Amino acid sequence: MSPIDVQRLRQATPGCQSGLVHFNHAGASLPSQATLDAILDQLHREARDGPMEAGEHGAVLMENARRAAAYLLNAPAASVAFASSGSTAWNLAFQALGPWHPGDRILVGRHEWGGNLASMQLAVQAGARVEVIPCDATGAVCPQALEAMIDTRVKLIDLTWLPANGGLINPAQAVGEVAKRHGIAYFIDAGQALGQLPVDVQTLHCDVLKSAGRKHLRGPRGTALLYVRPAFLEQLQPAGRDVFSAPLSAHGFDLRDDARRFETSEVSFALLAGLGNALQELNQLGIERVWERVSQTGARIRTALREIPGIALYDLGTHQSGLIAFNLADWDAFELKRRLGLQRINIGANGVAYTPLDMQARGLTSVARISVSPLNHDHDIDSLMAALRELRG
Template sequence: MSPREIQQLRDTTPGCQSGLVHFNHAGASLPSQPTLDAIIAQLQREARDGPMEAGEHGEVLLEKARSAAGQLLNAPASSIAFASSGSTAWSMAFQALGRWQPGDRILVGRHEWGGNLACMELAVQAGARIEVIPCDDSGAACPVALASMIDAHVKLIDLTWLPANGGLINPAQAIGEVARRHAIPYFIDAGQAVGQMPVDVQALQCDVLKSAGRKHLRGPRGTALLYVRPAFLERLKPAQRDVFSAPWTAQGFDLRNDARRIETSETSFALLAGLGNALQEMNRLGIERVWEQVSQTSERIREALREMPGISLHDLGARQSGLIAFNLAGWDAFELKRRLGLKRINIGANGVAYTPLDMQARGLQSVARISVSPLNNEDDIVLLSAALRELRD
């Protein structure tokens, strides 16, 4: 992307006009003004015409969002469901798998998101075991090692594709090939991938994939999307149902035959109008171009950090994403985040709870995290570097 194109993105983003330097896109990115306008317009419509009456227009906006999400993921719109958060979406899909039995095995990457592991405790209480896929020499989940672990007791393979605690990119497609070869359900947590890099669910061969709307998609908080492979849909029997997800028919209440069996009737059309606009903006911009820009910017930042005394980098993987994990000598990561925030420079910080298996394996208590977006320009990098040098000294 050219400097002019980046500036055009910044010009339509209120956060970039306020003097803010935002490097916390992996936590939540900055929405565009048109995304804000879409949210406000639906709220005003509800206030003017009545919330229920404005729902008809809200349904139109929701379906546009569903189509835009399908386009981004190379999936049919009918395979997309929406939820209030990525954790909610993943949890609903996991719980819809049904009952777990003693001896059942769940295979996960070492970098699994802590919220997913917490949800899996329901299966552990029923007698299932969570087992970690060994890493290769780069620190990524190893497909060859995974293949050697497969037996009839493996009931789920789950992978956090891009971990929250650094720049690792796990080999999600190669893991998917193992899962499909053995006909084992395969879930992907793509919370840090969707909106940052190309995501093709057909190539990934996953059964379920989820992502929050607030991160790299630049949508509002309180939104998330969930992909369910159409042929896998009948495997999911959600416990939470209502007249939308399981409408009344002559035979009784029947679950929908699309991904909306995971949804419920009550939703925020305003927030989903904002998410729909953000998805459409992403499709117009082109995810390949976004990924190219993110890769270039993050590499420039890594180079600057490598040259800075007192900085230690903690990114794994042969190729890395736009999440940069580091520590500054003498500083707690969360205190560093707070001090930079006082300078109007936003970064993230991750503790053990976010990725407990990996953080404990590497002996890390916390890491500071920079995450980049096409919104970030050279001035942002200069200001961040200067602030880190000042705090180091």
């Protein structure tokens, strides 16, 4: 497997041409010029020909994006729906899984995304319980402990695969094997996984998987994708419906028999044109090559951080992703992010609300976060480390 031509990748990305050092790809990555062009081309088409009249071409671009997403996931195109955000996609599927009853159990990892936990309160109000799967000695979700928790009241297992507050990679496939063995619905939040490492929904045994377009996929904000396993689709009854998701038939308004039952008639073809281009670029680049580059860059950054006095790393698990959580002594994480930003060095910062169960369990109030991409090169790393040493004093 040949290495990625990083310089060529950067030359095709406007954000890399302005002196910006971007290590916030887990928040939102940098789009290519071709992705920007795809968005603008559809907008110009709508302005020139009429927004509705340009919809026919936009619909073709949307289906191109669907096929590209399906290829990346190793899934049928009909199992992919688009949404405006990762949280919206997850909520659509979760709400469609109801109704919830007293005694229903939802099992989650300690690293669950705060937005998902907030959505679960609707089930809690109906009498369901949210319970945390114990971690193993490395801090990852323990499949054996999960197995011991299973009974007939468990309605959903939900896993945040790569938590927002660190480099942990949870054992998503092993969790999926438990869920499949017991016939329990299994949702994966792959917001930090898709576009960073290989994702095969067949081997994961998941019923639902979601991810935002703006993160490692390098698509535009306002886009996300939702995968629903075809055989599981009939178990999901979306609360919101319109003439697209439930078109009129001789029998009434019938839900579509594919994942598009979660879509609506109103959509931004321009944004989906951009997402489609980003997905096609990723598929052409090769996700295995991306993951190899991300792993190498992440390892180098972790080594460099350990050489700076006052740096504390917060990695969990046996293998780490390209998300690196840390703190610098005597610095608030959000203030550190701001100060680096003044030097045009972008990192992230997470508070308790993002991953409340894990942050509280580890006694953390905030963490600074570096997240890498194949776009990052040695100069980026050197610039960040020099800035951190300067701020450390």
